[in-house]
Amino acid sequence: MNELIFFLNKVIISGATLGSVYALGAVGVTLIFGILRFAHFAHGDMMTLGAFISFMLVGLFQAMGIQTPLPTGFIVLPFAMAITAGLALGIDKGFYEPLRAKGVKTVTLLIASIGVTLMMQGLIRLFAGTATRSFFENETKDLFRFKLPIEGVKRSINISEPQILVIVTTVVAVIVLHYFLTRTRLGKGMRAMADNPSLAQVSGINTAAVVRATWIIAGSLAAMAGTMLALDVILKPDLAFNIVLPIFAAAVVGGLGHSYGAIAGGFLIGFAETMAVFNWAVLLRPFKAGLPEWFPTDLSLVPTEYKLTVAFIILVVVLLFRPQGIFKGASS
């Protein structure tokens, strides 16, 4: 039983947390790909930007003396999301829209998004420096321990406050997104445009509004993912730069352009990462007496330092065998 709880802590809870962050990022990437047809590499830095905006708002709130039972970083999230969405719109207006208006190939937009990544990264470091920061300098990070009322169980299920928040928020965001895409006029327009842009335009869908909506959703979800990641781990300038590739992996696994696929892909990558580095021999410990002498004590699939590599391997394998994603046909 102790071993199972260890598994729960190490694989399920941290996998779900990581998966939530990936899913939130991947939805943005996949929406942009579906509507504007290019891989938006600046998404990782949009997440970092959102996290830094939250951090500044937290400073502002604390300076005003606002005390809340939840972490302040979570309370300021709606404001940070709004600001980041506005910035995302500004970036589109300033950098991508002129290129689209010139009718360039979509690969040029990809290269432009790398230029935007570099500029954002430079600016963030210019103003924030390279130091790491924590959202919990003036607050405590609550850790909940759940003891199971079973005889002989020493370990407790550990889950921290940010972890609960990130999972709950992701679930809420996914439900809201689902209703937006299926019940509202704009959401339906987005799906139509992702399916067939010319047809969408001739049937009277306001494509400019759809593009704006895409950036607003992508920007606010990026801010949410970035802040959540910073709450769970730590805030640093290259926070999301390392995570943008697993996010692409999640989006590709779910099929670029499919929002529901991206959510599934995010959790899949998150769990795959934690499961690959988990030492499965731990689960066999209760049966140790029955195992032969030569049985290895370390049964993890890959060493811990290759944790991120797991995502890339999944990415490459999926691209090679099912570039359309694993849910082709199943998603809307």
Add this chain to the structure above:
Amino acid sequence: MIRRDAILFAGLGVLILALGMWLKVPTTIQLLVTALAYALIALGLNVQWGYAGLFNFGVMGFLMVGGAATTFISYPLNDAFWTSAGPFMLLKALIAAIFGGLLIWGVTRIPKKGNLSKLRGFLLVLAWGVAYVTYRSQIDPAAKLIETEAGFVGGLGLHAAFGWIVGGLAAGGVAYVIGKVCLGLRTDYLAIATIGVSEIIRALIKNMDWLTRGTLTVSPVPWPTPLPADVVASGMTDTYMATIVSRSIFLALTVLFIAVIFFFLQRAYEGPWGRMMRAIRDNHVAAGAIGKNVTKRELEIFVLGAILMGIGGAILTTYVQILDPSGYQPINHTFIVWVMIIVGGAGNNYGALFGGVFIYIVWTISEPASLVLFSLISDMSESAGIGAIPEIESRALQMRVFVLGMVITFALRFAPQGMIPERVRSEG
């Protein structure tokens, strides 16, 4: 070359001379060596992207392979490794890898139709699993033994210029495998795949301590030409002059490499082979329809470009004399090369050469330039009573990345063809 290009190159020459006045001479030579190595890498990417339209975002991976290979070739022999049980255990690991490879190959031979076809997918996964476990069971103890007894495998102690060539060939070999599996993908998908592969290569080189010493770094990697200390030993007493002489010889060797490569690239580009590649790039369906083997040609050019990148990476590693896997970042080693060929002009070798040197200079001087600018603003804000800018030095360093991003976004918007654009000579 037309007059506009000549003026641009002359301008670049003036810029370098001006830098020589401003910086010290050895620093300028150092800048030139690195800039030329990047120009060679840019030529490699130009071959892949400019000639054939392959969207390779894994430049960093090839640079690392080139750097690691040249280190392995030119670093002195490590006797502690060769006298230990390490070589034998590595041989066993190699045999295990070959066994695994054969197993996987054997399963892929199963026909897609017939009795076993339903089991094929399952057997393939099983074969991969068995091969992986077999290989891990051999390599893990070998790696552990080498790391504890010998540190790492050391090198072969051969000449460094030979190491450069091997670096290129190793990168080409890796590119062959990557190209074989990835080149079926196009545009964004190929970009994402190659970026993923380059991250895998980075993780491997960073963590295979037995082969590359990983984060512990390998140094000093020998030079192919005399080091400053050697020049001093041969009788030159002035160390400043000795540094200049030594670096100039290194620079001369680099220039020689690039000149030879450039000559052949240009010949190939103007010949039928170059026309065929442009045809494949512009319309691969049509090129396939008139009988060109698109897959094979693209693989060929992917490998060729990677060889150039490998040589460039080898030169970079050799020059700084240290193999530091943690020092490789996508910004400094992949994206900057893309900026070089976009600004220089994709599809034109002169453009790649120009862009390589020019962007590297911009990248280098944007730090001191922003330092000057920030100090100015800081003085102004201080006199205005707002206070000085804190930590000017570390902030100025970050401006390099910003300037790089700004240059590429402006180039895409206002000069998408680059400074020296591609010129297709039309017959008649």
